[in-house]
Every structure is written in structure tokens, then in C-alpha cells.
Amino acid sequence: MSTPSREIRLAARPHGEPQPSDFELVDVELPDPGPGEVLVRNSYMSVDPYMRGRMNDAKSYVPPFQLGQPLDGGAIGEVVASEFEGLEPGDVVLHGLGWREHAIVPGAHARKVDLDGLSPSVFLGVLGMPGLTAYAGLLDVGELKDGDVVFVSGAAGAVGSLAGQIAKLRGTTVIGSAGTPEKVAHLVDDLGFDEAFNYKDGPVAEQLAAAAPDGIDVYFDNVGGEHLEAAIHIMNRDGRIAMCGMISNYxxxxxxxxxxxxxxxxxxxxNLRGFIVSDHGARLRDLHAEVGPAVREGRIEFRETVVEGLEHAPQAFIDLLRGANVGKMVVKL
Amino acid sequence: MSTPSREIRLAARPHGEPQPSDFELVDVELPDPGPGEVLVRNSYMSVDPYMRGRMNDAKSYVPPFQLGQPLDGGAIGEVVASEFEGLEPGDVVLHGLGWREHAIVPGAHARKVDLDGLSPSVFLGVLGMPGLTAYAGLLDVGELKDGDVVFVSGAAGAVGSLAGQIAKLRGTTVIGSAGTPEKVAHLVDDLGFDEAFNYKDGPVAEQLAAAAPDGIDVYFDNVGGEHLEAAIHIMNRDGRIAMCGMISNYxxxxxxxxxxxxxxxxxxxxNLRGFIVSDHGARLRDLHAEVGPAVREGRIEFRETVVEGLEHAPQAFIDLLRGANVGKMVVKL
Incomplete structure (x- = not known):
């Protein structure tokens, strides 16, 4: 028996900003899962800025996507058939084969999740990769200390909004930048940032200096470019820069x-230190222990931009790179 | 009684490359040392690239030199009169009041040195500030490990030549860059570098790639600019950059x-980490313990470019910034 599914393939390598024509929606028939595999019906898939790099044919920390092959990335879904001991139909699992409606996943690469009343999408966001990125980047890479002033760029994005809130949970002063007035208001009004500014309103260096009269100690960099220059300029002695992304360059x-x-x-x-979340998997337990309760109690505010339908995933990704999202962007399948 | 002396003052703040007219040689009469002070006849003074930054009127990690005031910097000399308990005439002391023939030094700021047969200038070089810079930069900031491949720029300079040799003492592979064929030959023939190239011979990235087929793990950066870009390009995963200087920008x-x-x-x-040697004074003991014997036994080769006479100190400094020195440049007074 086979299962009809649909998947998004890379039709062309984007030059600059990705275009819809760089993607292709394809109907496929999936075989039954083989020994050790499970068939998963995906409920949500993730679109993330780092995927842009994988669309280039360049050596990087993850191999590039291949032309004519399906894209992949974080996804969560329900097991519908299992040939893997330890997973059975009805189980909800996190795995790495997004950009498709159904997936054949090696059972060993699927992680069972207890939703406990939360939306599955939360495990692609605040309690998933973006949350872990924020947590490890801030605490381990940025070595956050009591009394620090923290600056987060791209602060309304999935990672940035969590980095800022985790810094607030720890009682430090937090400044954020974002690219629309609505996002700036969201940072201060909803997420509890101490200061925020719209980087399109004027030079970042001037706005940051006004927001941080005592300088900054930790910069959580999602953006690079002018933001990085401004942060270096205003940093206090022994400051730390957790280099997470450079969306301004992608x-x-x-x-x-x-x-x-x-x-x-x-x-x-x-100290400028680059990091990749996949090196910090051991911290997922700490993330769930420290941030999980705050999520359930509503002390961590997280927004999602949910796009419906696999056919809209490419546009969702294009919009993500343009900053159209507030919080974590996911595609509901 | 007063002591006639001469000193170099900052006559004008250099714009770009310093000119002789930015300096002024002045005759002065020094008073007798007051309580707690010593009068020192300097035998050698140091000229160092970092002094260029102090000639600008800019906030930095050390205060700028003042117009019309004498310059200062590392020096070594003999106590000729003492009002400080613990130092007496004939003692050799290291202190921070160079650019002058005699100096009135607070006794607490003078460090007594046992020459043990070495030239006083050695304590301005391999066993002084440049040596400590190399030692702490390589081991503590660069976190040198067995099996690392190390790249040192400005490798024929005072700090670079020691960084490379200390890395060789530790048994690692060392590549150096310098700006003349003679310096390049010196690195390989005399200092034991595994590979060296002349950065003026072609793009640094290409030459470095040829010299380091397995990439590099530690970059000891004295230069910045094109060298830094090339090092980032070829670095292996988890590489460390000890950022010591950016002479290409000064x-x-x-x-x-x-x-x-x-x-x-x-x-x-x-991991890119800036450092300043003055934070690492506690390591001077380790430098003397590990590198001191190698110096006395001739296993560390160090060259000095010695210029004679205070009146030539400004030109020595100008030449230093142009790369005219091999090894540590000092002025004999």
C-alpha cells in the first residue's frame, strides 16, 4: 500500500532573494515504512532563516539542499504507521523531514513529544530549536551574568523574542531592535523589553546609544552588518557577542x-563567538525545565505566524526573509 | 641638585603616518627624587605599535598621550638615587617612563630585575611585554592545544616571532607571514616556522591556503584586514583568533x-577574542619559568633592532610602523 503525499523541491538555486519559481510542489507516493522506520503525517513544519544558506551550493555547517530533491527541516506530526519499536500510531514526534505532508522517518531520528495541552507548533518554537538557540546562545555563548545589559537584534523574530524574554526571566536589562513600529511596540508592551527601537528609523548606532546609556554587555546577534558595528561600538569592556545569524547578509x-x-x-x-544550535542539544532538558513552566503559566509570550497549506510554504519562507513574521513562522499542513 | 635630561614630547597629533615634526626633543632639568621615588638612568626604551593609538585623541584602553607632554612607555635602567625603601643605586629596574634619558619613577611602579648575564633589552622583549603578549595570547586567549595548526601574522615582529616560537616549543605546526623576503627566510631558517610567506607576493588567502592545506586552528592576529579575512576563510571548525593588534589599520x-x-x-x-597584555600580568612568572630557560640556552631566537640615541627614537617609531624592524625594536639611550 502506498500513501499519497506532496512535497516541496528545490527547482533552482536562488540568486539573491528567493523567488516562487525556485520551488516546485510535487505529488508523490510514499511506500510503507521499512524496518526501523515510521510513517508520519506532519501537522506543522518550520521555515527558518538558516535554510536560505542551504539553498546555495556552498560548503557550510549543514550540507546544501540538492536541486530536484525535497527540502527538509524541522517538523512535528503524528505517527500513522510504525515499524520501529518504541513508537506507535498516534504518537506525536519531532523530526527533521519537513517541507512535505507525509514523511518516512527513521525511528531513531524521531523524538516523541508529550504535548501536555500545548499546540504541536510550540515544539517547533519556544520549546524547540528556536528556544534552544536563544537559551544556549544567551547563557552559554553570551555568558549572561547578573546586572548585564543585553541587546537583541531581530528581536521580534522567533529566536530574538525568546532570547529577550529569557534575559528578562533572569532579571537583566534588555534592549531590542526590530523593523516595524508594530514589532517595536510588541517588544515593549507584550514581551517586557526595557527599550526597543525600529532600525529603519535612523542609524542603529544612534538609536542604540540612546537606548543603552550605560552601554551593553551582551549582544545576541541575529542580523550582522550595521547592527554588529553599532553593538561593537557601544559595548562595555569584556562584552560578549553571541553570533547566531546574519539575516542582513543572507x-x-x-x-x-x-x-x-x-x-x-x-x-x-x-569576545565574538559563533554558534550552531545543534551543538547544544544537551541543553534542551534545561530549556524545558526553566522555560517550560513559564510557557505553561503564560509568563513567556510567544507569537506564531501560521501559514496554512504546504503549497504556501515557499511564499512563507520568502516572507520570513523579508521580516513579515512576528515570532516563530510555521506552516500548518 | 638637579639632573639634566632630555625627553621626547608629542608636538602634534599625527594624521595618518607620523612625521618627525609630530615629535619634539626637549632639554629638561629633573629635581631630586621625592619620598618614595627613585631617579633612574634609562639604558633602553621600547617603541611599540600600540603607541600609535595613544597619539590620537581617542578614548581607548590606555589614555591618549597629551600634546606638549613627554611620551611614555616601557623602559629599563639603573637606579642612580633612591628615596624608596627596597631599591638602591645600582639596581636595574623595569618601569613605564620611557622616551626620556632620566626618569623620576615612583618606587612602587619600578620592578627590580636580575639580568643574570642577559642584556637589559631582553626584559623589554622576549621576557617582557612582547613575550608576555605572545605567551598569554597564544595559550590563554588562543587556547593552544596539541595538534593545532597556528598562523601568526606580523611574524617577524617582536610579538609574532615569539608567538611562533612558543607554539613550536609546544610542538604545534606554525605558519607565519611577513613583508620582506629576508623576514620570510628568517622565520623558517632561524625561528623554526614550518611555513612562511611574504604577504606582498600575492593574495594572503591564496598563500595561506597553500601553506596550510589542513586549515588552521589558531590565528594570532597582529595585522587585521586582509590577513584576518584570509584566516577566517581557512579556519577549521572551533578555531580561535587571538586578536592582538591591527597594524594594517593603525x-x-x-x-x-x-x-x-x-x-x-x-x-x-x-571564537574571536581581543586581549590586552596588561590583563595578563599574572602569567609573567609562567613566561619566565617556561621561556626563560629556552632563552638562556639559545633555543629561543630573538632579534633586536637597536637604534642608538633618544634623538632617533621618533624615527625608530615611524620605521617600526612601516615594518623596518626585525624582532623587537628598542632605543639605546
């Missing part, structure tokens, strides 16, 4: 020059 | 754009 077709003030790294003894 | 009159490949910091989990 669609660039030419190399983008770096900040012109790197010399300050020396005098201020700054 | 004379710049306009901001210099940074490397265009900072995004690689994320994917490769790189």
Missing part, C-alpha cells in the same frame, strides 16, 4: 564588508 | 571596512 549576491571598527575588539577585550 | 585616516566573510564565524563556531 540574500546578498556580493560579499558584504564587515564592521569598520573591529579594532575595538582588542581594546575592549570583546 | 595609520588609517578613514575607517577600514572589516572582513566580508564574518558569517563564517557562525557556521564554523569561531
Amino acid at each position: 540574500n546578498a549576491t556580493e560579499p558584504v564588508p564587515g564592521p569598520d571598527n573591529l579594532m575595538q575588539i582588542i581594546g575592549k577585550r570583546l | 595609520n588609517a585616516t578613514e575607517p577600514v571596512p572589516g572582513p566580508d566573510n564574518l558569517m563564517q564565524i557562525i557556521g564554523k563556531r569561531l
Whole structure:
């Protein structure tokens, strides 16, 4: 017996900003799961900025997507058939084969989840990869300490909004930047940021200086470019920069020059450290222990931008890179 | 009774490359040392690239030099009169009041040195600030490990030549860059570097790739600019960059754009860390314990470029910024 499904394939490698024509929606017939595999009906899939890098044919920390092959990424769904001991139909599992309605997943690569009343999408967001990115980036990479002033760029995004809130849970001062007045208001009014500004309103360096009269100690960088330069400029001695992403560069077709003030790294003894969430899986337990209760009690506010239907996933991804989302963007399948 | 002396003052703040007219040689009469002070006849003074930054009127990790005031910096000399308990005439002391023939030094700021047959200048070089910079930068900031491949830029300079040799003492593979064929030969023939290249011979990225087929794990950066970009490009995962100096930028009159490949910091989990030797004074003991014997036994090769006479100190400093020195540049007074 086979299962009809649909999947999104990479039709062309984007040049600059991805276009709808770079993607292809394809009908497929999935076989029954083989030994050790499960068949999952995906309920939600994730679209994430890092996927843009995988669309280039470049060596990176994850292999590039292949032309004519389905894309992949975080997804959650329900097991509908199992040949894997330990998972049975009805179980909800997290796995890495998104961008498709059904998936044949090696059971060992599927992680069973207890929803406990939460939407499955939460496990693609605040209690999933973006949450873990924020948690490990802030605490382990950024070495957050009591009394720190924290700056988060892309602060209305999935990772940024959690980084800021986790910093607030820890009692530190938090400043955020975002790209629309609505997002800026959301940061302060809903997420409890101490200060926020719209980076399109003027030079980042000036707005950041106004928001952080005592400088900053930790910069959680999702953006790079002008934001990174401004953060280096205003950082206090021994400041730490957790380099999580550079969304300002992702669609660039030419190399983008770096900040012109790197010399300050020396005098201020700054520490810039890149990180990838997949190295920090051991912290998922701590994330669930510390942040999970806050989520259930409503002390962590998280928004989702939910797009319905696999056929709209490419546009959702394109919109994500343009900053159209508030909070975690997911596609409901 | 007063002591006639001469000192170099900052006559004008250099714009770009310093000019002789930015300096002024002045005759002075020093009073007798007051309570707690010593009068020192300096035998050697240090000229160091970091002094260029202090000639600008800019906030930095050390206060700027003041117009019309004498410059200062590392020096070593003999106590000729003492009002400080614990130091007496004939003692050799290290202190921070260079750029002058005699100095009145607070006794608490003078460190007595046992020459043990070595030239006083050694304590301005391999067993002094440059040595400590190399030692702490490589081991503590760069976190050197067995099996690492180390790249040192400005490798024929005072700090670079020691960083490379300390890395060799620790048994790692070392690649160096310098700016003349003679310096390149010196690195390989005299200092034991595994590979070296002349950065003026072609793109640094290409030359570095040829010299480091397995990539690099630690970059000891004295130069910044194109060197930093090339190092980021070729670095292995979890690589560390000890940011010591950016001599390529020091004379710049306009901001210099940074490397265009900072995004690689994320994917490769790189760690860029700025440092200042004055934070690492506690390591001087370890430097003397580990490197001191190697110096006395001739296993550490160090060269000095010695310029004679205080009146030539400004030109020595100008030449230093142009790369005219091999090894530590000092002025004999």
C-alpha cells in the first residue's frame, strides 16, 4: 500500500532573494515504512532563516539542499504507521523531514513529544530549536551574568523574542531592535523589553546609544552588518557577542564588508563567538525545565505566524526573509 | 641638585603616518627624587605599535598621550638615587617612563630585575611585554592545544616571532607571514616556522591556503584586514583568533571596512577574542619559568633592532610602523 503525499523541491538555486519559481510542489507516493522506520503525517513544519544558506551550493555547517530533491527541516506530526519499536500510531514526534505532508522517518531520528495541552507548533518554537538557540546562545555563548545589559537584534523574530524574554526571566536589562513600529511596540508592551527601537528609523548606532546609556554587555546577534558595528561600538569592556545569524547578509549576491571598527575588539577585550544550535542539544532538558513552566503559566509570550497549506510554504519562507513574521513562522499542513 | 635630561614630547597629533615634526626633543632639568621615588638612568626604551593609538585623541584602553607632554612607555635602567625603601643605586629596574634619558619613577611602579648575564633589552622583549603578549595570547586567549595548526601574522615582529616560537616549543605546526623576503627566510631558517610567506607576493588567502592545506586552528592576529579575512576563510571548525593588534589599520585616516566573510564565524563556531597584555600580568612568572630557560640556552631566537640615541627614537617609531624592524625594536639611550 502506498500513501499519497506532496512535497516541496528545490527547482533552482536562488540568486539573491528567493523567488516562487525556485520551488516546485510535487505529488508523490510514499511506500510503507521499512524496518526501523515510521510513517508520519506532519501537522506543522518550520521555515527558518538558516535554510536560505542551504539553498546555495556552498560548503557550510549543514550540507546544501540538492536541486530536484525535497527540502527538509524541522517538523512535528503524528505517527500513522510504525515499524520501529518504541513508537506507535498516534504518537506525536519531532523530526527533521519537513517541507512535505507525509514523511518516512527513521525511528531513531524521531523524538516523541508529550504535548501536555500545548499546540504541536510550540515544539517547533519556544520549546524547540528556536528556544534552544536563544537559551544556549544567551547563557552559554553570551555568558549572561547578573546586572548585564543585553541587546537583541531581530528581536521580534522567533529566536530574538525568546532570547529577550529569557534575559528578562533572569532579571537583566534588555534592549531590542526590530523593523516595524508594530514589532517595536510588541517588544515593549507584550514581551517586557526595557527599550526597543525600529532600525529603519535612523542609524542603529544612534538609536542604540540612546537606548543603552550605560552601554551593553551582551549582544545576541541575529542580523550582522550595521547592527554588529553599532553593538561593537557601544559595548562595555569584556562584552560578549553571541553570533547566531546574519539575516542582513543572507540574500546578498556580493560579499558584504564587515564592521569598520573591529579594532575595538582588542581594546575592549570583546569576545565574538559563533554558534550552531545543534551543538547544544544537551541543553534542551534545561530549556524545558526553566522555560517550560513559564510557557505553561503564560509568563513567556510567544507569537506564531501560521501559514496554512504546504503549497504556501515557499511564499512563507520568502516572507520570513523579508521580516513579515512576528515570532516563530510555521506552516500548518 | 638637579639632573639634566632630555625627553621626547608629542608636538602634534599625527594624521595618518607620523612625521618627525609630530615629535619634539626637549632639554629638561629633573629635581631630586621625592619620598618614595627613585631617579633612574634609562639604558633602553621600547617603541611599540600600540603607541600609535595613544597619539590620537581617542578614548581607548590606555589614555591618549597629551600634546606638549613627554611620551611614555616601557623602559629599563639603573637606579642612580633612591628615596624608596627596597631599591638602591645600582639596581636595574623595569618601569613605564620611557622616551626620556632620566626618569623620576615612583618606587612602587619600578620592578627590580636580575639580568643574570642577559642584556637589559631582553626584559623589554622576549621576557617582557612582547613575550608576555605572545605567551598569554597564544595559550590563554588562543587556547593552544596539541595538534593545532597556528598562523601568526606580523611574524617577524617582536610579538609574532615569539608567538611562533612558543607554539613550536609546544610542538604545534606554525605558519607565519611577513613583508620582506629576508623576514620570510628568517622565520623558517632561524625561528623554526614550518611555513612562511611574504604577504606582498600575492593574495594572503591564496598563500595561506597553500601553506596550510589542513586549515588552521589558531590565528594570532597582529595585522587585521586582509590577513584576518584570509584566516577566517581557512579556519577549521572551533578555531580561535587571538586578536592582538591591527597594524594594517593603525595609520588609517578613514575607517577600514572589516572582513566580508564574518558569517563564517557562525557556521564554523569561531571564537574571536581581543586581549590586552596588561590583563595578563599574572602569567609573567609562567613566561619566565617556561621561556626563560629556552632563552638562556639559545633555543629561543630573538632579534633586536637597536637604534642608538633618544634623538632617533621618533624615527625608530615611524620605521617600526612601516615594518623596518626585525624582532623587537628598542632605543639605546
